[in-house]
Amino acid sequence: MAREESPWTLEDLIEFEQALSHSAVPTSEEKQLVSASIAGKSPESARPIGLKTWLDGRRSGIGRKFTLALDGVSLGLFLLALSAGITTVLGLYRWNGINVTIFVAVVLGVQIAILIGASVAWLFRRKAGEAYSVVQSIIGILARRLTGDRESVWWHSLITQGGGGRRALLWRLALVVQTAGIAFNLGAIAALVGLVLFRNVGFFWETTTESAMRGWLEQSVNIIAAPWSWIDPASAPDARLIDATRWWPEKSAALSPGPAAWWRFLLWALVVWGLLPRLILRFLCQWNEGRSLAALDFQSRHHRTLWRELTGGELREEIAKRPTDGALVIDVGGAGFSREVLRPFLLQKLRVNPTAWETTGVLDPEREAAARNALTDAPAAIVLLVEGWALSPRQVESLLAKVSGLKEDRRVILLIGNAEPNGAMRPAEEEERANWKRFVDGLAGSEVELVFYEGGAR
Structure with missing residues (x-):
């Protein structure tokens, strides 16, 4: 019975990398379970399902420990940032008043500058999702220490290998950062509302210059208030109000409460330019994490x-049950393999019928032109005959690149063996097999079938 497909989570991914680091040799029982889980699945969906089936019997709990620890770090940073937001606003309250220019610069300006700087750095990355900041690194270190996992083999694997796994992890860490940013703004909003409700707060601005600061302040207010001024015009201080709230040294009277336009302006600014961007960024982090996990290709x-x-034996059994496919056979390097001698092996073992036979790499x-033309009109399967000792990565990768540009659902088989004088094939040496396995395992995105010649057909 096929396994019901379920999405991978970050917890699953951590468990998977940890299990791989300890032992990746599958048992016969695991192979059977994987075979049953991927029955009838497409090649694209079979691998994530099959690997999760293998993982289910090897979980150590490290994934759950890390995600819980990360939640704990996130909660701690949330409370710390919330307190920082409250403290920052209360620290700006002096002499029964708040200097609006300092408030905007400290509470909003620093946040906006950080976001702009991070965005610029992000744009200069070739892969934005793989950017790795110091803050993310610190959060990761704290979470790993809480788990008690000193080795963190899985962390090293995810961070260094790149791809969807690294992106998913970094998006989760970025989500923690944005959650802290949300908390800071909530704290600032709460402090401002509390001051307005429970204290006589006056709002003012001051400067040594005659007109420079006044002009800058008016322009800044108009820009900042643009998103909401059409909804709440009274929350956008005009030129008259700006002039009226300037603090002059000769004033001896205490600040009077208000005016309301200023605190409404600051409240709107915190929501629109502080809280809302963080909420959007947090959503994007969560969405991108899910997208990265869904796109895992392993x-x-x-x-x-x-x-x-896991699937080697199953693949051989599946091949034995297939109907015979027409195949283009290419002798890579011109070793002189005989069509007549190899035909029984190709028919019975690989279930392909050599309808065309070409040579390349000579x-x-x-003959090279004939091989290129034959690739264009190739039948359902392509068999590349390569001698075990003649591993030439560039040549094989070039051929596979040409094949990948052809129609889909085409079997591509690398048949490895060494040539005999009569055109027959003998098995490759163990060292040659190991080299070919490493080479094929490094061909990301390729579903080529690696077959080692084991003797003639019976």
Whole structure:
């Protein structure tokens, strides 16, 4: 019975990398479970489902520990940032008043500057989701220390291998940062509302210059209030109010409460320019984390090695049950493999019928051109015959790149063996097999079938 597909989570991913670091040798029982779980699945969906089936029997609990620890760090940062927001606003309350220019610069200006700086740095990254900030690093260190996992092999694996796993982890850490940003703004809003409700707060601004600060303040107010001024015009201080609230040294009277336009302006500014961007960024972090997890292809070398170990036997059984496909056979390097000698093996073991036979990798322009033309019109399968000792990564990768540009659902088989004088094939040496396995496991995104010649058909 096929396993019902369920999405991968960050917790699953951590458990998976931890399990891989301890032992990736699958048992026969695990192979059977994986085989049952991927029955009838497409190649794209089979790998995530099969690997999660394998993972279910090897969970150590480290994924759950880390996510809980990260939640604890997030809560601690939330409370710390909330207190910081409250303290910052209360610290600006002096002599029964708040200097609006300092308030905007300290409470909002610093936040906006940080967001702009982070955005610019983000744009200069080739892969924005893989940006790794100092703050994210510190959060990760704190969470890992809380789990008691000193080695953190899974962390090193996710961070260094790149791809969707790294992006998912970093988006989760970024989400913690944005949650703290939300808390800071909530604290600032709460403090401002509390002062307005329970204290006589006057709002003012002051400067040594005659007109420079006044002009800058009016322009800044108009820009900041633009998003909401059409909804609440009274919360956008005009030129008359700005002039009226300037503090002059010769004033001896205490500040009177208000005017209301200033505290409404500051409250709107905190919501629109402080809280709202953080809420949007937090949503984007959560969305991008989910998207990164959904796009996991498990194409890293160690992922492909495990998948080959899990499905190798099943693949051979599946091939044996297939109807015979027409195939283009390409002798890579011109080793001189005989069509007549290998035909029984191709038919019975690989279930392909060699309808065309070409040669490439030789100093013969006509034969090279014939091979290129044959690739364009290739039937359902392509078999690349390569000698075990003649591993040439560039040549094989070039051929596979050409094949990948052809129609989909085409079997691509790498048949590895060494040539005999009569055109037959003998099995490759163990060292040659190991080299080819490492090479194929490193071909991210390729579903090539690696087959080692084991003798003639019976």
